[in-house]
Amino acid sequence: MQPLSRNRQAAAPTPIPDDSAGAPAGSVVAGMLFLGLMFFILGFATWLNGSLVPFLKIVCDLNNFEALWVTSSFYIAYTLMALPSAAVLNRIGYKNGMTLGLAIMGAGALLFVPAAQTRQYALFLAALFTLASGMTLMQTAINPYIVRLGARESAATRISIMGLFNKGAGVVVPLVFTSLMLAGIERFSEGGLGAMTPAARAAARSVLAQRLVFPYLCMAAGLFAIMVLIHFSKLRDIAPEAEAADADSGRLARAGVLRFPQLVLGALALFAYVGVEVIAGDTIGLYGQELKVANFGVLTSYTMVCMVIGYLVGVVAIPRWLSQNQALLLSALLGLLLTLGVTLGAQHGVVLSRVLVGWSGAPPVPDSVMCLALLGLANAMVWPAIWPLALHGLGRYTAQGSALLIMAISGGAVMPLLYGRLSDALDPQGAYWLLLPCYATIFWYAGWGHRLRSWGGPRSVNP
Incomplete structure (x- = not known):
């Protein structure tokens, strides 16, 4: 992530003033x-x-x-x-x-x-x-x-x-x-x-x-x-700063954040994202073990290398060449395409990994496993793109909104379990179809959901 x-x-308890410029x-x-x-x-x-x-x-x-x-x-x-x-x-x-x-x-x-x-x-x-x-x-x-x-x-x-x-x-x-x-x-x-x-x-x-x-x-x-x-x-x-008084504190303030569709839908997109990120990083070894890949214990490294590359691309490209929502759109689209590669790719052919990592001396892996590792590239820019889009315009509700987004990390607890259940009921490769609706949710949020400013109301002029 x-x-x-x-x-x-993590959800900071209170806003922290900038008092360190002269450190x-x-x-x-x-x-x-x-x-x-x-x-x-x-x-x-x-x-x-x-x-x-x-x-x-x-x-x-x-x-x-x-x-x-x-x-x-x-x-x-x-x-x-x-x-x-x-x-x-x-x-x-x-x-x-x-x-x-x-x-x-x-x-x-x-x-x-x-x-x-x-x-x-x-x-x-x-x-x-x-x-x-x-x-x-x-x-x-x-x-x-x-x-x-x-x-x-x-x-x-x-x-x-x-x-x-x-x-x-x-x-x-x-x-x-x-x-x-x-x-x-x-x-x-x-x-x-x-x-x-x-x-x-x-x-x-x-x-x-x-x-x-x-x-x-x-x-x-x-x-x-x-x-x-x-x-x-x-x-x-x-030292933490005392939280400013809020006229809508307590129960009303907590309910107040639900008025912001960009936040609620952002939490849903974040839930989906954390789920697919954990599935890509933490089930790749399990999937490799099922396919009898000799080096299944190191496969998480493949995903992490792809995330490092994606993260470096994001640092260079955002916002110089890509806006946050454009980066999110591209990430979701790449995730959708790679999900097709995971679910439909060869279980034993190693053409893709020979082309992409053969020069490095890394052991080749099946094409479907390589597509799963490449999801690290698709996932790399999602986390930093969703947060500012979801919190945009919240004002005094920003702290409560941040807490709601933190709760969405539970996607990492729920989605892998669902994958495991589908994997046992169907087959390990077919269970990765679960990723498709998750990336579709992120894609919809990047294109349309983050623009909403009221339930049933118009989109914002400046996304």
């Missing part, structure tokens, strides 16, 4: 280094799911629907914990919020140890929810912090740099996971396990699960170490 933690733009250059650079490290950590934890899904499918003997509860338990934390995180930051401040978020993430990483030792899937899901809860608090703190770190007119540049840290982690993590976790995975294939006795099969799965213990202990240790580093660092704190 773009560009914050999967690049989630010393040295403090900005030091702050950027700390925040870059944290964005890399957030990306590492987020994009690990794409490799974890097929791994836990073997370890816990799951079908596709059950395995994709990994993504559901992870992304639902963004919906459930965004507003509580904002309330916590109002009490303890942003720097302490980062520290607490890292501590919660460390606790989530530690939960993987008993989960791996017992092979209890519910424990794995609890660990993922805890990890994502800490990430939600972290993102709620660092999104406004990166804006306030230096001059506001250079905030976009800082956000772009942070986005590259995040997406770079998405490229690296599947490679690391595969080298540590998936060595000799052939003996744990469906055929190999099926030839064993029940006792031997259970023992083999337990041995495979133990591979998670050491990496997650290292992750927890690293998170706690960085927590201490941030706590004792000279990062200046940013």
Whole structure:
């Protein structure tokens, strides 16, 4: 997602005034280094799911629907914990919020140890929810912090740099996971396990699960170490500003945002977008596993490389050559075309990947898998384009509108589960038809929905 933690733009509790234009250059650079490290950590934890899904499918003997509860338990934390995180930051401040978020993430990483030792899937899901809860608090703190770190007119540049840290982690993590976790995975294939006795099969799965213990202990240790580093660092704190009084506060204010169709329809488009982004990033390894792709554990890296390319194109082209809604239209159209490639493409032919990545020495993958990876290119510019279109003209309702958009991240919890159910009922490739109405929703919003300013009323003159 773009560009914050999967690049989630967490709902800031209140507007933050620009009081940092005169920040010393040295403090900005030091702050950027700390925040870059944290964005890399957030990306590492987020994009690990794409490799974890097929791994836990073997370890816990799951079908596709059950395995994709990994993504559901992870992304639902963004919906459930965004507003509580904002309330916590109002009490303890942003720097302490980062520290607490890292501590919660460390606790989530530690939960993987008993989960791996017992092979209890519910424990794995609890660990993922805890990890994502800490990430939600972290993102709620660092999104406004990166804006306030230096001059506001250079905030976009800082956000772009942070986005590259995040997406770079998405490229690296599947490679690391595969080298540590998936060595000799052939003996744990469906055929190999099926030839064993029940006792031997259970023992083999337990041995495979133990591979998670050491990496997650290292992750927890690293998170706690960085927590201490941030706590004792000279990062200046940013005190939250008290929210201005609103005559329509409370229940009326919350109902008030529903009067804005550009916002409500934007939340729907964002729900669809987060769903397709997570499906493209987190099911590609599962799909590759179904097709017996030898390097299925690294396939999320293919999607992430495409997202990095798309993100760089967006940074250069918007708004110089493309407006936000034009970028959104092109992204949705490309998503529609690539969805046809995923659903109708060859399951074993590798012509497309040889043409596109053969020069790089990357292992070729089936054409339908390559189209799925290329969805990263289509998805890259959607997140930053929807937010300004959806919040345009909200005025004093902007904070409530931002919270509504954050809730739309639940698409990452719902849509992959629906894909998993369709995958088990139909077939893994055919289930990707689910992407078509999602991209159609984004396309309609980019062309028409964002222009609406009243339900049943006229479109705006200036979209």
